[in-house]
Amino acid sequence: MSSDLPGEPHADDADDADHHADFEDDHHEDDQVPLSPEEREDIVVDLEDLEVYRTLLEPTGIKGIVIDCPDCETIHHIGWALMQSNLRQLLDEGITGLHEPPYDPDPAEYVTWEYARGYADGVVASESAID
Numbered sequence: 001m002s003s004d005l006p007g008e009p010h011a012d013d014a015d016d017a018d019h020h021a022d023f024e025d026d027h028h029e030d031d032q033v034p035l036s037p038e039e040r041e042d043i044v045v046d047l048e049d050l051e052v053y054r055t056l057l058e059p060t061g062i063k064g065i066v067i068d069c070p071d072c073e074t075i076h077h078i079g080w081a082l083m084q085s086n087l088r089q090l091l092d093e094g095i096t097g098l099h100e101p102p103y104d105p106d107p108a109e110y111v112t113w114e115y116a117r118g119y120a121d122g123v124v125a126s127e128s129a130i131d
Contacts, residue, residue: 032094043091053116054080063109077105
């Protein structure tokens, strides 16, 4: 075998699936610290909040949440169902798997968690004002 062969063309590409597989290989489940009761409760609250956000925002054309990923320093557009699945997996297993991002997402169709929270708070406030 020749050492003149080129290296992996996407070795430094954080969006490349092989890059993520290498990252997962380096971060085994044995390295994971179990979630604390407080962390578990936070995830349960996030799941409840996510359902509210989805109920309010999906009919307006919003497809999911935007997450600024600290691991790969990339912005991810995550659909409602996938976000719910990730949170459930985190709750059940203490980690989330990597998932294929949507192809060419329209950023206008995704909102930040903070935006969704503010939107929900605004809906609650406007309904309270009517009562």
